[in-house]
Amino acid sequence: MGSNKPKAVKIGICGLGTVGSGTVNVLQRNAEVIAARCGREIEIVQVGARRDNPACDTSAYNVSREIFDVATNPEVDILVELIGGTTVARELILAAIENGKHIVTANKALIAEFGTEIFEAAARKGVTVAFEAAVAGGIPVIKALREGLSANQVEWLAGIINGTGNFILTEMWEKGRDFGEVLKEAQALGYAEADPTFDVEGIDAAHKLVILASLAFGIPLSFDKVYTEGISRIETTDIQYAAELGYRIKHLGVARRRNEGIELRVHPTLIPEKRLIANVNGVMNAVLVKGDAVGPTLYYGAGAGAEATASAVIADIVDIARTLEVLPGQRVAPSGFFSDSHCSSGVLPVDDVETAYYLRMSAHDKPGVMSQVASICSDEGISIEALIQHEPGEGEDHVPVVILTSRVQEAKLQSAVRKIEALDSIAGAVTRIRVESLG
Amino acid sequence: MGSNKPKAVKIGICGLGTVGSGTVNVLQRNAEVIAARCGREIEIVQVGARRDNPACDTSAYNVSREIFDVATNPEVDILVELIGGTTVARELILAAIENGKHIVTANKALIAEFGTEIFEAAARKGVTVAFEAAVAGGIPVIKALREGLSANQVEWLAGIINGTGNFILTEMWEKGRDFGEVLKEAQALGYAEADPTFDVEGIDAAHKLVILASLAFGIPLSFDKVYTEGISRIETTDIQYAAELGYRIKHLGVARRRNEGIELRVHPTLIPEKRLIANVNGVMNAVLVKGDAVGPTLYYGAGAGAEATASAVIADIVDIARTLEVLPGQRVAPSGFFSDSHCSSGVLPVDDVETAYYLRMSAHDKPGVMSQVASICSDEGISIEALIQHEPGEGEDHVPVVILTSRVQEAKLQSAVRKIEALDSIAGAVTRIRVESLG
Numbered sequence: 001m002g003s004n005k006p007k008a009v010k011i012g013i014c015g016l017g018t019v020g021s022g023t024v025n026v027l028q029r030n031a032e033v034i035a036a037r038c039g040r041e042i043e044i045v046q047v048g049a050r051r052d053n054p055a056c057d058t059s060a061y062n063v064s065r066e067i068f069d070v071a072t073n074p075e076v077d078i079l080v081e082l083i084g085g086t087t088v089a090r091e092l093i094l095a096a097i098e099n100g101k102h103i104v105t106a107n108k109a110l111i112a113e114f115g116t117e118i119f120e121a122a123a124r125k126g127v128t129v130a131f132e133a134a135v136a137g138g139i140p141v142i143k144a145l146r147e148g149l150s151a152n153q154v155e156w157l158a159g160i161i162n163g164t165g166n167f168i169l170t171e172m173w174e175k176g177r178d179f180g181e182v183l184k185e186a187q188a189l190g191y192a193e194a195d196p197t198f199d200v201e202g203i204d205a206a207h208k209l210v211i212l213a214s215l216a217f218g219i220p221l222s223f224d225k226v227y228t229e230g231i232s233r234i235e236t237t238d239i240q241y242a243a244e245l246g247y248r249i250k251h252l253g254v255a256r257r258r259n260e261g262i263e264l265r266v267h268p269t270l271i272p273e274k275r276l277i278a279n280v281n282g283v284m285n286a287v288l289v290k291g292d293a294v295g296p297t298l299y300y301g302a303g304a305g306a307e308a309t310a311s312a313v314i315a316d317i318v319d320i321a322r323t324l325e326v327l328p329g330q331r332v333a334p335s336g337f338f339s340d341s342h343c344s345s346g347v348l349p350v351d352d353v354e355t356a357y358y359l360r361m362s363a364h365d366k367p368g369v370m371s372q373v374a375s376i377c378s379d380e381g382i383s384i385e386a387l388i389q390h391e392p393g394e395g396e397d398h399v400p401v402v403i404l405t406s407r408v409q410e411a412k413l414q415s416a417v418r419k420i421e422a423l424d425s426i427a428g429a430v431t432r433i434r435v436e437s438l439g
Numbered sequence: 440m441g442s443n444k445p446k447a448v449k450i451g452i453c454g455l456g457t458v459g460s461g462t463v464n465v466l467q468r469n470a471e472v473i474a475a476r477c478g479r480e481i482e483i484v485q486v487g488a489r490r491d492n493p494a495c496d497t498s499a500y501n502v503s504r505e506i507f508d509v510a511t512n513p514e515v516d517i518l519v520e521l522i523g524g525t526t527v528a529r530e531l532i533l534a535a536i537e538n539g540k541h542i543v544t545a546n547k548a549l550i551a552e553f554g555t556e557i558f559e560a561a562a563r564k565g566v567t568v569a570f571e572a573a574v575a576g577g578i579p580v581i582k583a584l585r586e587g588l589s590a591n592q593v594e595w596l597a598g599i600i601n602g603t604g605n606f607i608l609t610e611m612w613e614k615g616r617d618f619g620e621v622l623k624e625a626q627a628l629g630y631a632e633a634d635p636t637f638d639v640e641g642i643d644a645a646h647k648l649v650i651l652a653s654l655a656f657g658i659p660l661s662f663d664k665v666y667t668e669g670i671s672r673i674e675t676t677d678i679q680y681a682a683e684l685g686y687r688i689k690h691l692g693v694a695r696r697r698n699e700g701i702e703l704r705v706h707p708t709l710i711p712e713k714r715l716i717a718n719v720n721g722v723m724n725a726v727l728v729k730g731d732a733v734g735p736t737l738y739y740g741a742g743a744g745a746e747a748t749a750s751a752v753i754a755d756i757v758d759i760a761r762t763l764e765v766l767p768g769q770r771v772a773p774s775g776f777f778s779d780s781h782c783s784s785g786v787l788p789v790d791d792v793e794t795a796y797y798l799r800m801s802a803h804d805k806p807g808v809m810s811q812v813a814s815i816c817s818d819e820g821i822s823i824e825a826l827i828q829h830e831p832g833e834g835e836d837h838v839p840v841v842i843l844t845s846r847v848q849e850a851k852l853q854s855a856v857r858k859i860e861a862l863d864s865i866a867g868a869v870t871r872i873r874v875e876s877l878g
Contacts, residue, residue: 006768026590026732036657036776037589039768132587138733140587148571148579150476151465151753218475276739279718293465294577294750297740300715301733311733314590326765329445329478337475 008041009321012070012101014092015082016049019106019133021056022306023082023313028057038318045075055306071096078320080313081105090114093129097121102324104316106133106309112207115214115221119334128323129334130316135208136161136285138308139301140315145215145289146336152291154216156256158269158438161208163283163303164192164199165231165251169268170281173239173248179232191283201230202251202266209253212287213264215336217257217345222264225347229267238360238433241402242270245386247358247435248278254436261348270358270404270435277438288438296438351411356385356435359403359417364425365392370401373420380416382408398427404435447480448760451509451540453531454521455488458545458572460495461745462521462752467496477757484514494745510535517759519752520544529553532568536560541763543755545572545748551646554653554660558773567762568773569755574647575600575724577747578740579754584654584728585775591730593655595695597708597877600647602722602742603631603638604670604690608707609720612678612687618671630722640669641690641705648692651726652703654775656696656784661703664786668706677799677872680841681709684825686797686874687717693875700787709797709843709874716877727877735877790850795824795874798842798856803864804831809840812859819855821847837866843874 013020027034027042035041047058048067064070070079071092079096081103083089089110093103094117103122105111111118111131122129132142136159145154160166164186171182183200186192198204206226214221231251242249247270256263271278276298280286285303290296302308323331329338363369370389377384383406392399405413417430452459466473466481474480486497487506503509509518510531518535522528525548532542532549533556542561544550550557550570561568571581575598584593599605603625610621622639625631637643645665653660670690681688686709695702710717715737719725724742729735741747762770768777802808809828816823822845831838844852856869 022732030590030592030732033592033657034590037585037772039772039777138730139736140583143582143587144579146476147758148582148754149750150757151469151473151750153469153472218472276715276718279715291577291750293461293469293746293753295741295744295747297578297738299736299738301736305734307732308734311588311590311730314732315587318589319586322769322771323762323765324769326762326769330761330763330765332761333476333478338478 006040008043009077009317009324010043010045010075011078011080011317012046012048012073012076013044013080013082014048014067014070015084016047016053016056016058017082017084018306019309019313020049020082021053022310023080024056024058026307026310026314034314034318038321040321042317042321046070046073067092068095071101072099076101077324078102078104078317080317081107082313086110086113093118094121097125097127100125100127102127102320103129104313104320105129105131106313108134108204108207108211112210112221112223122334123328126328128320128328128331130320131211132316133309133312135211136287136299137301137303137305138311139285139287139299139303140312141287141299142215144299145212146332149289149291149294152293154257155290155292156254157212157216157287157289158252158254158277158436159209159212159287160250160277160280160285161253161287161303162199162205162251163285164196165205166280167191167283168200169231169234169249169251172234172236176236178236179234200232202228205251205253205266209255209264209266212253213255213262216255216289217262218337219262219345219347222347225264227265227350227353231268234268238431241360241388242358244388245404246273247271248273249433250278252436257345258348260352261346263353264347265350265353268433270433271438275438353410354407356407357405357413358433358435359405360431361401361420362398362427363401364427365397365399366425369425372423372425376416376419377405380408380412382406382412382416445479447482448516448756448763449482449484449514450517450519450756451485451487451512451515452483452519452521453487453506453509454523455486455492455495455497456521456523457745458748458752459488459521460492461749462519463495463497465746465749465753473753473757477760479760481756481760485509485512506531507534510540511538515540516763517541517543517756519756520546521752525549525552532557533560536564536566539564539566541566541759542568543752543759544568544570545752547573547643547646547650551649551660551662561773562767565767567759567767567770569759571755572748572751574650575726575738576740576742576744577750578724578726578738578742579751580726580738581654583738584651585771588728588730588733591732593696594729594731595693596651596655596726596728597691597693597716597875598648598651598726599689599716599719599724600692600726600742601638601644601690602724603635604644605719606630606722607639608670608673608688608690611673611675615675617675618673639671641667644690644692644705648694648703648705651692652694652701655694655728656701657776658701658784658786661786664703666704666706666789666792670707673707677870680799680827681797683827684843685712686710687712688872689717691875696784697787699791700785702792703786704789704792707872709872710877714877792849793846795846796844796852797872797874798844799870800840800859801837801866802840803866804836804838805864808864811862811864815855815858816844819847819851821845821851821855
């Protein structure tokens with residue numbers, strides 16, 4: 001290289017929120033080391049933002065209040081979409097692709113819901129779309145799945161991919177606090193939105209899971225097929241019983257390949273406390289991937305935050321900068337697979353999913369109840385792997401009973417639960433939480 | 440792509456040991472998914488091996504007993520060096536580079552000791568050298584450092600990068616067994632060699648640390664400058680005291696950037712038990728990297744084994760296959776940096792290293808001893824952060840005293856220890872183990 005350096009890569013950044021300002025700041029601070037790794041300079045030729053952000057200094061740049069200017073700016077090689085949402089962002093990206101720009105985005109919802117359309121448009125124009133920052137913030141897990149583990153058939157993956165949810169469950173576990181109370185704190189700390197639905201009901205995690213599963217298995221992005229369950233019904237009492245059994249409760253996105261098809265599901269999960277991923281606490285993220293050759297590998301780090309996410313955005317810019325002049329076939333495919341080689345497995349309906357289960361019920365404290373429950377389980381082919389039954393408190397005639405089952409098909413479990421709930425000796429509903437050994 | 444697929448990439452594999460046979464097996468079993476990700480087929484056009492290995496079937500291939508045939512075979516695009524050692528392997532790789540072959544190798548000793556020469560030869564010929572499998576087996580940590588974290592100034596990294604050592608320390612901790620006893624078991628299990636020096640004295644870890652540090656900081660490969668201390672002097676009693684203080688003892692490779700230069704060191708280390716890396720057990724590996732933008736990230740998985748290592752070897756082959764026809768500047772640089780941009784920081788001598796310390800001594804059970812020790816520490820500017828002193832056993836007049844110190848420069852610590860050892864009231868040598876908070 002030396003004096004014969006290739007020309008700078010020219011980027012346009014759209015959006016100056018948390019991630020946008022973090023990206024500008026890291027590009028400024030680490031310009032030298034980034035250029036040394038990339039082999040060329042990265043030059044911000046335009047910033048498109050409705051308003052400035054005092055968290056970063058854009059006085060040296062060409063700032064436009066009209067973000068679509070960036071998509072049509074003939075100088076721009078790469079459009080960096082950091083505005084979020086799925087309406088304007090989609091139009092912006094499609095317009096930029098039409099104009100021959102490469103795309104870097106941190107937009108998980110957009111990729112999960114409209115990724116197929118965007119990848120197809122990019123393939124037609126011979127540009128690439130990179131979205132490392134869309135899943136697990138700064139952790140280079142998309143690169144790991146798409147490149148680092150390219151020799152593997154992925155068997156399954158499981159991720160703590162929503163920091164807000166993990167913060168809430170960690171606080172509930174460490175301090176015995178209730179969900180509602182911790183949620184309020186998370187909102188005060190800025191970890192959770194005023195409307196926390198996306199985080200606590202698992203929608204954000206489902207967006208990310210769909211992206212990971214697509215890269216792992218070569219299946220189409222299929223957000224509408226994910227089974228999604230949030231953490232809002234987890235009680236501290238379940239966290240404590242789980243601990244008594246040697247488990248932690250984490251909110252996981254799980255994708256598993258079976259002969260019949262792919263399981264795609266987001267739900268609270270009991271994990272053996274000895275597993276590394278069971279010890280990922282606070283707002284941190286981690287993704288555990290099981291490949292047939294490599295075995296289990298785990299990727300851990302910050303799942304959000306200005307500079308952590310910027311780290312992933314810039315890594316994508318560097319990757320594209322390196323391959324700016326090459327043919328599309330010499331780049332990594334956005335979906336991880338060349339399009340005529342996709343896996344044909346479909347996503348299984350939730351009734352066909354198989355997991356072990358944690359069941360908690362309130363049972364009348366009299367002889368014979370447990371044998372009735374055991375007999376219902378046995379009829380559905382469910383083994384009881386562990387059981388906790390404490391003495392009733394003073395003056396109480398019902399006792400909590402906790403059961404860990406063997407792996408069972410969802411439909412059979414639901415059938416057994418309906419029968420248990422119908423017993424006179426069982427009061428109220430049975431609490432159900434899935435269990436994964438992740439072994 | 441479709442029917443217009445690029446031609447297959449042609450590889451020659453040298454060496455049919457554990458990793459060589461694993462590579463052949465994974466390439467055969469997962470040929471379809473690998474080609475789908477790569478965009479082209481991978482074709483083994485020659486195997487060079489002194490003898491066959493019943494663990495894999497090479498009957499369909501052109502097998503040569505003369506491995507240098509592979510380096511001169513005009514059909515070969517990529518030579519995959521899996522013979523190990525630093526003499527023939529070096530000659531083989533240099534010969535292959537002269538003949539315009541790209542190189543994939545799993546050889547940590549060769550890269551750590553002769554990497555600079557090899558990279559320079561490769562740069563002259565416009566070919567690339569890939570060595571993901573040389574560090575931490577199947578974990579794509581080299582890719583993470585070189586590409587995934589390219590936006591970051593790496594502040595430090597710390598790795599459990601020798602599975603044998605971690606197995607031994609894990610057994611000592613979990614079962615209270617002695618080093619010698621567990622080493623014998625590790626040898627019987629095939630985890631440790633008949634001569635275990637490379638593993639237990641830290642040389643293997645030093646090879647890997649040198650490679651990681653070079654990629655992280657852009658410093659030259661400098662194996663001769665690593666401070667290296669093994670685990671053979673760790674006693675179960677220290678593991679137990681460490682646990683009492685809330686720490687685990689792990690054998691770490693640590694590289695840290697300071698204003699004055701780079702610390703490069705391999706040694707047993709107390710780590711707070713709450714850190715994820717403190718809970719990486721058995722033969723597993725993990726590398727924790729602290730970047731200025733991304734914060735801490737951790738990469739975990741199998742550090743050895745036929746197919747785990749093959750996973751990394753094949754990922755390198757896929758990467759090179761994608762960029763076979765591009766210019767060298769459009770590939771990732773083997774060292775992670777374009778050569779005129781290397782960091783100028785030197786490696787610090789061990790006397791300048793700064794860490795906290797665990798000290799264990801045998802003190803006469805009489806008044807005043809601890810104040811003498813505290814005064815020596817204070818004179819050297821060392822604070823005592825924690826202290827354990829148990830009652831003496833029946834009929835004993837000496838008690839073990841354990842101290843955790845503040846961070847201190849190595850030279851000052853050694854000076855304090857010499858003075859403590861000279862006290863009449865202290866019997867024998869002071870046991871010293873470094874402490875890292877990894878916060």
